[in-house]
Amino acid sequence: MNLKHLEYFRVLAKVQHYRLAAEQLSIAQPTLTYAITELEKELGVYLFEKNGRNIRLTKYGYIFLEYVEKSINFLDEGQRKIADLVSPYKGRIDLSFIYTLGSRFVPTMIKDFLSIDKHKNISFSFSQGTTKNIIEGLKSDKYDLAFCSSIEDEPDIDFIPLIKQDLVLVVPFGHPLASYKSIDLKETEPYPFVFFNKGSGLRKLIDRLFEEVNITPKNIYEVEEDSAAIGLVSMNFGIALLPDIWMLKHFDVKAIPIINPPYERFIYLASVKNKYLSPAVRLFREFAKEYCTLHSKKIKI
Template identity: 50%
Template sequence: MNLNHLYYFRTLAKEEHYTKTAEQLSITQPSLSHAISCLEKELGVKLFEKQGRNAKLTKYGALFLRYVEQSLEMLDEGKRILMEASGTKGGFIDIGYIYTLGSHFIPEIMNQYMKEKGKNNIHFSFGQGTTKQVITELKEGKYDFIFSSYIKGEEELEFYPVIEEELVLITPKNHILSNCDSIDLSKTTEYDYIAYSKNSGLRTVIDQLFVKIKNHPKIAYEGEEDSSVAGLVAAGFGIAIVPKIPLLETMDVCVIPISAPEIKRYIYLVTKKNKYLAPVVKDFIDFVKKNHAIA
């Protein structure tokens, strides 16, 4: 069984689209189709079925995917362990994080770590997305650890709080609330809101604020990450609750502290239980916990 074909199969199962998968893998679509056909012929079952332009897993494909993911994750870990043991490569750290952290926290923590430890042939790779995306990719083995919101029910993951983020209300410059020194959210529900999509861990936190005041605003539009939400606000489509991040200083919005209800918003360092972590990864995690512990 061709190992590359298994990687292609896993990616297609995630993307559910031949063209997008081929582009992501940097191969031609005929090559991808041939690889999947070879797998299906070898296994004697149909792995995908077409639904319009999409490729959906059959029940046999879904069953096979469970074992392919486990096998590839073990192979990737074995490859990394071998390279470290042989000394043929330096240390590698693969980090995922939510969009909020890209402009300040990630660069800052890397700078602090490198100043204390030196470069020491350490190589970083990064990926970002919504909480749902980076947690899924952590479980798939793409990252050593991630920074994200907390998600209930993820028993195979460990969440360690490392950042407390301030949430603020932002409005267009000419909005009736724009001159407020601070704001009680109960005074804002009559206005259109720009909300984060339900893939964002922040959406749950913000929804709980409105549960506290027993009132919910009208959601006029949704955005997946901070710049899109703030951009819609700046364009006058509504108001929004967002983390207080440096990006806001460059946007045409007014930033207003929230006086009520009380808000506790944490970002967590998330690892997968019982997953092998290289010494350099463990060292970086220990550094983050030591310097960003929340009492």
């Protein structure tokens, strides 16, 4: 069924005059007559009947008009929705991020982004998870962008390093290591650990650090996110290697800088390569890169 023919029918149903309807549609009257005839042939009923010099809807025409109105209005709504989504200053951004970034980094950046007047009509949906789950969500179009760790063997994902993140050894107060001002991981060998599970993007880096000092940590508990690890450490279930995040100051734990082995840990902006991104998503992606470059020394994670 031809969409133009439906629009012609809707206008003619309101005007009830072929010449006036054709003028309103900016088409020739024979073109309108042909369209209505083809529509009636397809439906197998007459939609209009003569009413003096004018025309009027048949009972079938009234029934059909109700559905045509709903259909065209629904399509118009969809068109407006798409127009909003592809507008650089409207639409929604589906953003995912690792748990570490949910308390300070992401809320602060989004607040600064939306404080710009031309960005105020852009909305966000947020999701948190492990890097592994986040990458799967990117590839399945669940998310537009993500802040996460980098994963090897993901050729379809573009990882842009945004900001360097320090790791620290976290121990409960009163622990034998709590008096240290810095730590060589070799000195942690006697103590049980709380570890991130294998879905965490940080887990491979932590495993590699222990391999470099040639020790196998006593891994007692595995968790998915930072607050659970900090909570377990504070209750003396073990010690942990964690990102140096502001949340550590709110628990009865001590964060000790790591001096050996050397490492680099970055937070990345991830997206699917060669995938269409709406103007609003592209706008925020560029903002995030510039934001982290300008404020790298001030950003609190």
